[in-house]
Amino acid sequence: MAGSLQEAYELLLKSRQSRILAGGMWLRLGSTPISHAIDLSRLGLDTIQKTEDCLEIGAMVTLRQLECDVLTREAFSGILPTSVQSIVGTQFRSTATLGGSVYARFGFSDPVCALLSLRARVVFYKAGEMDLETYLASPPVRDILTCVRIPLSSQAASYQSLRHTRTDFPVLNLSLSRDEQGLHTLSVGARPMKAMRCREAESCLDCGDTEGALQAVRQLPYGTNMRAGAEYRQEIASVLLERALEEMKA
Amino acid sequence: MTLTFTLNGRKMSQEISPDESLLSVLRRCGCYSVRSGCDTSNCGICTVWVDGHAILSCSYPAPRAEGRSVTTMEGVRDEAQDLMTFLAEEGADQCGFCSPGFIMSVLAMLRELKDPTVDEMEQYLSGNLCRCTGYNSQHRAIVKLLEKRRDEHHV
Ligand SMILES: Cc1cc2nc3c(=O)[nH]c(=O)nc-3n(C[C@H](O)[C@H](O)[C@H](O)COP(=O)(O)OP(=O)(O)OC[C@H]3O[C@@H](n4cnc5c(N)ncnc54)[C@H](O)[C@@H]3O)c2cc1C
Ligand code: FES
Ligand code: FES
Numbered sequence: 001m002a003g004s005l006q007e008a009y010e011l012l013l014k015s016r017q018s019r020i021l022a023g024g025m026w027l028r029l030g031s032t033p034i035s036h037a038i039d040l041s042r043l044g045l046d047t048i049q050k051t052e053d054c055l056e057i058g059a060m061v062t063l064r065q066l067e068c069d070v071l072t073r074e075a076f077s078g079i080l081p082t083s084v085q086s087i088v089g090t091q092f093r094s095t096a097t098l099g100g101s102v103y104a105r106f107g108f109s110d111p112v113c114a115l116l117s118l119r120a121r122v123v124f125y126k127a128g129e130m131d132l133e134t135y136l137a138s139p140p141v142r143d144i145l146t147c148v149r150i151p152l153s154s155q156a157a158s159y160q161s162l163r164h165t166r167t168d169f170p171v172l173n174l175s176l177s178r179d180e181q182g183l184h185t186l187s188v189g190a191r192p193m194k195a196m197r198c199r200e201a202e203s204c205l206d207c208g209d210t211e212g213a214l215q216a217v218r219q220l221p222y223g224t225n226m227r228a229g230a231e232y233r234q235e236i237a238s239v240l241l242e243r244a245l246e247e248m249k250a
Numbered sequence: 251m252t253l254t255f256t257l258n259g260r261k262m263s264q265e266i267s268p269d270e271s272l273l274s275v276l277r278r279c280g281c282y283s284v285r286s287g288c289d290t291s292n293c294g295i296c297t298v299w300v301d302g303h304a305i306l307s308c309s310y311p312a313p314r315a316e317g318r319s320v321t322t323m324e325g326v327r328d329e330a331q332d333l334m335t336f337l338a339e340e341g342a343d344q345c346g347f348c349s350p351g352f353i354m355s356v357l358a359m360l361r362e363l364k365d366p367t368v369d370e371m372e373q374y375l376s377g378n379l380c381r382c383t384g385y386n387s388q389h390r391a392i393v394k395l396l397e398k399r400r401d402e403h404h405v
Contacts, residue, residue, distance in 0.1 A: 001313070025291050025309050037269070041314060064303075089377010091297050091304040091355065167376050 001039045005125050009144055011038045020144060022060060022100035025092065045099070045146060048072060054121075054149045059099025063087055066098055066111070075152070076118055077248075079159035079175060083114035088167050103145045105136055105194055108169045112136070113189030114159050116197060117175035121149045136194050153179045158244035161190070162236055164227065171228045174217075174240040178248065182206065188217065188237055192225045201241070210245065214238040255315045257281070258325030266312045272298070273307035275315075276322060283323035283350035287379075294378035297351035297358075298322045304358035323350040329357055332398060336391035344382035352378045356392060365396065 002008035012018050017035035019027060027037070045060035048069050055075050057066070063084040066072050072080045087093055087110060101111050102122060112132070120132045125144040132148070135141070154177040161173035170190040177185050184205040189195030198220055204212035215238075222233040253266045257279055266275050273296045276284045287295030289308050296308040299321040323330065330353050337343045337353075352375070359366060359374045366374065371392060380388065 001316075021311065023309075024311055025306075028309055029290060034269075037311070039311070039314065085373065086376075088291065089294055089355075090358075090374050091294060091306045091377055092291055092309075094303050094305050095310060 001042055003042075005043060005144060005146065008038045008040060008043070009125055011036050012142065012144065020103070022103075023062065023096040025096045026100060026104060026106075040099075040144070050075075050152075054151050057098055057148045057150070059097065059102075059145045059147055061098050063093035063096050063098065063101070063111070064090065067093060076150070076154050076177065077157040079114050079118075079157045079177075080111065082159045083110040083161075083173075083175070086110070086161065086163060086166055086170075098148060099145045102132070102135075102148060107192050107194045108173075108190040109195065110159075110161060110170060110173055110189075113161075113173045113187050113195040114157075114175045115148060115150065116187035116189075116195045117157065117159075117177045117185045118150045118154055119177075119185055121151075123147045123149060133197065136196075154185075155180050156248045158247040160240040160243050160247075162240065169227065172233050172236045172240060174237060174244060176205075176241070176244040176248065178205075186213075186217070186241070188220055188240075191220065191222045191233060192227070193221065193223055196220065205245075214241055217241050251313065253312055253316055255317065256319040258321055268313055270312040271308055272300075272305075272310040272312045272315055272320070275312045276307060276320070281322040281324050285347065285350065287347070287351075292379070293348075293351075294355060295348050295351040297354040297378070299354065299358060302358075302361070304355050321354075323353060326354070326357055333357070333391065333395050336394045336398075337388065340387040340391040340394070342383050342387035342391045348378065348380045348382075352380065352388065356395075360395075360399075365400070368393075 015035045019034045021037040021039045040060055045058040047058050048071050049056045050071055066084055067081040101109050121129050122132050122135050123129045123146050127143050157177035159175045161170040163170050173189045175187050184202045186198045186201050187195045198217050201213040201216035217237045218234045222230040224230045252263055254263045285295050287293040291306050291309045296306055297304050298307045301318050343349050355378050
């Protein structure tokens, strides 16, 4: 149980087999031996706060907190709660954390896809603050994620995912937001690769060209895994975008 | 290491290994209602409460329970009585393997939501898998329990 971030960081650097322990839900499924599991649960990283220009979510905030907190429910058309509510079950979400999800940057991640469309920034103890998009493209980082900051500029947003069954991993997820200037940010995840933005579709949406956006989102790279094939995902991407646009119109 | 925690209202000290799960410690303490199903955080069978929140004990590191209050089915027998009766009446307790975890989740839901809608109920309980019942009988049992509670409230 780390007593401070500095202590946690020193322990992390001490051995290649040290690992940060957040919810531990994913970590325990791995086969890598762990010499030190560094528990962050008593460092006060479990708060959600609204500042003048962003919503700041601590790395140890659980997915359940994200789902129930009044601030996350009210902000960004409620897409943060929507994005996590199909993840396994209530008990699971009471322990799994946002930090664990973001740091691990799983391809299938629902919250990462939602955060990318909200232009979130991630804050590391040593490396400081960076764009989530930059982090997703960067090589592995040996550092401690302390919080996620989301600018309050999004006016409307929608999160969509397709799953074979309610609590399964997503076949595809898509998240769209529009800011006060009418500019769109669109991300597509579980392709099955990591979530990425579709800038061509964003430009089309900014000029009101819905058909162009639906075409563009199909052009992202999609892959095949046990849940679906690349072609299927390509088709579903434009369906999810249509649904997101419908929801935002309403 | 020594884990000191409250189990079903009683202070306990137990020798544990640092990488042990709460599930394994609870079974060592004689709480056999706590069972392992998938052991990969998927099925909800190992559900217990830590400080009143339902969690999956198969994935909860035991050292994290230090100083906390843990509740298992053994600690809520009275509160669970009506629900167990309705589950039996509706045929929702078949092999019974999933029942303790399911009951802990339903009771947690009723403490949190008081009078949930069917949608809220399905959403809240979606992490409790059952291989026998097909869920309808479980849902009927909860609806009956809610009706009973409403009636008692109006009397
Ligand atoms: C059965 C199962 C089903 C799932 N289904 C879905 C799903 O449908 N959709 C979805 O989006 N996700 C899903 N997930 C992923 C889940 O939501 C969490 O993302 C995952 O459990 C990690 O969160 P955690 O808090 O448990 O992190 P941990 O398991 O504790 O950590 C994960 C990794 O991140 C590192 N880490 C954690 N926190 C930090 C930090 N603050 N700084 C630096 N490193 C850190 C750990 O060292 C570890 O390498 C699933 C997971 C499981 C086990
Ligand atoms: S045994 Fe814990 S979730 Fe299945
Ligand atoms: S009654 Fe058999 S698994 Fe639920």
